[in-house]
Structures are given as structure tokens and as C-alpha cells.
Amino acid sequence: MNQNVENSLFIRAALSQQTERPPVWMMRQAGRFMPEYWEIKNKYSFLEMCKTPEIAADVTMLPVNLLGIDAAILFSDILVTPEAMGGDLSFKEGVGPRFSNPVRNRADAEALGTDVVDKLQYVAEAIKEIQSRLNGSIPLIGFAGAPFTVLSYLIEGGSSKDFKKTKYLLHNDPELAHFILSKITKVTVDYLNMQIDAGVNALQLFDSWAQALSWDDYNEFSHQYNKEIISKLNRKGVPIISFAKGSSVFYPLMVESNPDVISVDWNANLRSLKDSLPAGIAVQGNLDPYIFYADKSVIKKRIEQLFESMRGVDGYIFNLGHGIMPDFSFDKVKYAVDLIKEFRY
Structure with a gap:
């Protein structure tokens, strides 16, 4: 790892x-709240953006150049892995991601491929291109979707409000659910290790829909697979962040998977959660993103309250409890970043 990156605020925290x-x-720092993103998006489909290394690098660099953040995150999507496994993926404006061939039975599950890293080489190429542009200035974060979250998209055929089909599978055919989850887990391990080989400086595992699960179901259908993934990563010097919507509930299990960082949703008191973690596990979060609809004075007050509560803590990365919304004011996000960069413990 580049010496500058190794000593960066982000890697140290x-x-x-x-x-x-x-x-x-x-x-979602390189997203739809930026006019510059739309200048690119209006020329290409979302998947073209993900699959063209130069364009993925252009989008990744937007928040680096325009916001001055302390870490870049690869521009991609958590659904590139199930697409490589055989999912027929499309993105439609106003609808979101869709799989035209959802997995509904054993035959569908058996058709999913697991030796698919060759199909994902465009991500490795994007990482190399981004790193050449960053030139050691700040770290680059790679990522993947966690198996349960990826499973839910494959089963539902897209996003879901109630995860009815997914839960039907978990409760009525757990053996098939585990069969699919095991396949996704193998692909995810290979994919994240490919990203490490390509040069990312950190990784985040996104379990975006974990909050749909009960404690016991999270333990059985999510946690054990996340734990397996983290245990199989070539993570020497590459910190691993575990994110779940639901981390304020599930963090005692998340700790057992041995990540370097737990990314916390906005429902928790961050300091009390951090104080309950074992030494050596950092936290990331957890400002409620919807604060950005408020006035700058409110944004300032909430960030200062959060920072005061975390004073004296080693291992804290500022982030939101979830992603930036498309209609946030760029000016307010930039204001928040500048405010944070002026802060000193």
C-alpha cells in the first residue's frame, strides 16, 4: 500500500x-445529487457506466474533486455479481434494478454460475484506472453486496418493500435458500479478493436489506455467510467495513464476523454502541441522511453533537447512516464535508 494512503486519516481510523x-x-457520494453525474448519466446507461472502466473512474473521481472527501469508493453496483452469475439485469429510471429471470426454484438456482470472476474483470480495470488517477492521494474503497441482500434481489426480481417471496423461500425451503447463499458467498469471496489484487485499499460489505430479517433469520441466512466471506479475504492491511441496515440491532453478531469497522445506521446512539464493542473494532456513521433537507445551521449542530459524543474515541469514520438521496442539495453536502474537515479533537 502506498505510504501516503497507509498513513491517511481513513485507513488509520x-x-x-x-x-x-x-x-x-x-x-452514494458519487451519485444523482450531482449535476456532473447527470452529464455522464445522460450519455450512457447505468450498466455501461459500471462496465466501462474510464467512465466508472470518471464518476468515482467526482466527489474526490468536487467534495474533497477523505476516501473514494469505486463506482459500481452490488448487483454486478448476480448478473455475472446469470441474472438478466436491467436498470429502469423510476423503477430501479430488475432481473427478468428471477430465481424461483431449484433448477433456477442450479443454473447460477460460480466461476464468474472473468466476467467481472471490468471492475479490476476500473480499480487500476482510478488508482492511477488518485495517485496515492486518498484511499479507494471497493465493495460487494452481502449474500442475503443479493439473494433478495434474485428472488424478488428487483427491489421489494416486504420481501414476501424471499421470506417464503427462507421459511418454506431453507435448504434451497442456503444452496443459493453458498453460491453467492463463493462468488463474493472471489470478487472481493480480485478487488484487493487490483489495488483497493479497503472494502465494504453492503447488507442493505438485513433489517428485513428477524434476529434468528439474520443469524442463519445472513451473518454466517458474511462471517465466512470476511474470514476468506486476503485482508492484510486492507480494512473490512461491515454495513447493514439494521446494524443498530445486529451489531453483536456483526462483531463475531471480525470486521475492522462496523458501519452503523442512524437508529443507534453511536457512542454507546462503540463503547460496547471490543477494542480494535472501529465504527462508521451514523448521521441521519435526512438532516440534509434541513437548514445548514441544523446540519452543523447535528454534526457537532455527533463529534462531541465521539470525542476521545480511536476508530471513528464519519458517514451517513445510509446513502445520499438524489434530491439532496450539493451545496449542503459540500458544506458538511468542509465543516468536518475543519473539526479538531
Whole structure:
């Protein structure tokens, strides 16, 4: 790892080392709230953007150049892995991701491929292109979707409000659910290790729909697979962030998967959660993203309250409890980043 990156605020905080202020990056920081993103998006489909290394690099660099954040995150999508496995994926404006061939039975599940890293080489190429542009200035975060979240998209055929089909599968045919989850897990391990080989400086595992699960179902159908993935990563010097919508509930299990960082949703008191974690596990979060609809004075007050509560903690990365919304004011996000960068413990 580049010496500058190794000593960066983000890597030090992720490895629970002391920092003079919290590093800042935000989920969906290279997204639809930026006019510059739309200048690119209006020329290409979303999948073209993900699959063309130069375009993925252009989008990744937008928040680096325009916001001045402390870590870049690869521009891609969690659904590139199930697409490589055989899912027929499309993205439709106003609808979101769709699989035209959802997995509904054993035959569908058996048709899913697991030796698919060759199909994902465009991601490795994007990582190399981004790193050449970053030139050691800040770390680059790679990522993947966690198996349960990916499973839910494959079963539902897209996003879901109630996860009815997914839960039907978990409760009525758990053996088939585990068969699919095992396949996704193998692909995810291979994919994340490919990203490490290509040069990412950190990784985040996104379990975006974990909050749909009960405690016991999370333990059986999500946690054990996340734990397996993290245990099989070539993670020397590469911090692993575990994110779940639901982390304020599930963090005692998340700890058992041995991540370097737990990314916390906005429902928790971050300091009390951090104080309950074992030494050596950092936290990331957890400002409610919807604060950005408020006035700047409110944004300032909430960030300062959060930072005061985390004073004296080693291992804290500022982020939102979830991603930036498309209609956020760029000006307010930039204001928040500048405010954070001025803060000193």
C-alpha cells in the first residue's frame, strides 16, 4: 500500500488508530445529487457506466474533486455479481434494478454460475484506472453486496418493500435458500479478493436489506455467510467495513464476523454502541441522511453533537447512516464535508 494512503486519516481510523479528526466519506457520494453525474448519466446507461472502466473512474473521481472527501469508493453496483452469475439485469429510471429471470426454484438456482470472476474483470480495470488517477492521494474503497441482500434481489426480481417471496423461500425451503447463499458467498469471496489484487485499499460489505430479517433469520441466512466471506479475504492491511441496515440491532453478531469497522445506521446512539464493542473494532456513521433537507445551521449542530459524543474515541469514520438521496442539495453536502474537515479533537 502506498505510504501516503497507509498513513491517511481513513485507513488509520479504520484500523482503530488515533486521528486528529474523523475522516469523512459518504455512501452514494458519487451519485444523482450531482449535476456532473447527470452529464455522464445522460450519455450512457447505468450498466455501461459500471462496465466501462474510464467512465466508472470518471464518476468515482467526482466527489474526490468536487467534495474533497477523505476516501473514494469505486463506482459500481452490488448487483454486478448476480448478473455475472446469470441474472438478466436491467436498470429502469423510476423503477430501479430488475432481473427478468428471477430465481424461483431449484433448477433456477442450479443454473447460477460460480466461476464468474472473468466476467467481472471490468471492475479490476476500473480499480487500476482510478488508482492511477488518485495517485496515492486518498484511499479507494471497493465493495460487494452481502449474500442475503443479493439473494433478495434474485428472488424478488428487483427491489421489494416486504420481501414476501424471499421470506417464503427462507421459511418454506431453507435448504434451497442456503444452496443459493453458498453460491453467492463463493462468488463474493472471489470478487472481493480480485478487488484487493487490483489495488483497493479497503472494502465494504453492503447488507442493505438485513433489517428485513428477524434476529434468528439474520443469524442463519445472513451473518454466517458474511462471517465466512470476511474470514476468506486476503485482508492484510486492507480494512473490512461491515454495513447493514439494521446494524443498530445486529451489531453483536456483526462483531463475531471480525470486521475492522462496523458501519452503523442512524437508529443507534453511536457512542454507546462503540463503547460496547471490543477494542480494535472501529465504527462508521451514523448521521441521519435526512438532516440534509434541513437548514445548514441544523446540519452543523447535528454534526457537532455527533463529534462531541465521539470525542476521545480511536476508530471513528464519519458517514451517513445510509446513502445520499438524489434530491439532496450539493451545496449542503459540500458544506458538511468542509465543516468536518475543519473539526479538531
